[in-house]
Amino acid sequence: MKKTINIIGKISIFLAFSSIGGLIYNMFFYERLRPLILGFKDITAVLESMQIPVALIFIFLFLFHALTVIYVFLQIVYFKREDFLRALAFFLSIISMLMVLGDFALLNDIGKEHAAGLDTSGEWPMLYASQILHFVFLIVIIILIFMTFKKIRRDRQEVVLKDEAVFINAQYIGILSGLLGIAFFGFLLLTAELWAVKKGIFMVSLISILPYLLIVAYWLIIKVREKRGPWYDEKQYIDISRASLFTMVTSLVIMTVVYVVQYFIQSLRFLEIMWFPFFFFLVLLLFSASTLFFSKRPSG
């Protein structure tokens, strides 16, 4: 596995720098397209000259992201130590990969709305936000690859019968998923119409939760394979018990405050449609953050 990680790392570093070039080309394409579309002008000339390279870049970016998901996952399997950067790279690789598909869908929507003579000013900020996410992901993955080249050389593999690294990494990813879910809904609340919220609520929830579901699924597989006593050891039991109590009390207090606020301020009646996703991501964030906190702090 060490050799595979090294080989994929070397391929990925080359592909990562190529992806930066691809993203810059796409940004150039969007910047040529946007003023024409917002001004309801003809876009045929721009499309004819640039649409094939852009389509190829989309395919390239998607395949590169898929490779990095495998690469980071192999690292999680191989290295038996927790690592925030690795957890962040795993989280971002999945979100960024899904957003490559999201970019494609957004461009399709923009094209259709432009053909129908509709305003597309709402879609462009989302498209640009997605490009920022891709750039952030590329920076993180490049740093991770270079750090892994160093780490893997001096790594001394130890037999680990009871895993803790995936448990802690799952808390990091839970925090990131919770934050992203709450940020997404905050963004929707501030910028989108109710119909758009209703339309996007399931997709946004799925994108936000997918990295956490995948890491928890992997943790479950490890636990089934371990066949060695209880799934948690005694410190983990105490840590998650404390985290559960903290999560219950804090989420009840926060939800009560939110309920009271929206009861008196009619314009903030987002709970009607968003109370469950908000509560879900809030609980995920609080539970993951408090489990991580208690894991690292004195207890017992």
Added chain:
Amino acid sequence: MDNKSQTLKNNIRKLRFEYGEISQQELANAVGVTRLTIHSVENNKFNPSVVLAIKISDYFNKKVEEVFYLSDDD
């Protein structure tokens, strides 16, 4: 019986080095817990259960009170 506050301390780090410089991970594997739990016990950040204390002591062929002891808080 005085009411002075006491903390559970241990000689695990010393014993690990006396027993062939075994790592925290090796000890964790032997007693069926995670490395982080051994690390926390060793640094007096987590009080182990009686079962875990006996398992750790057994691993070093010591009595529990030779590995764990109560120390007055400062």
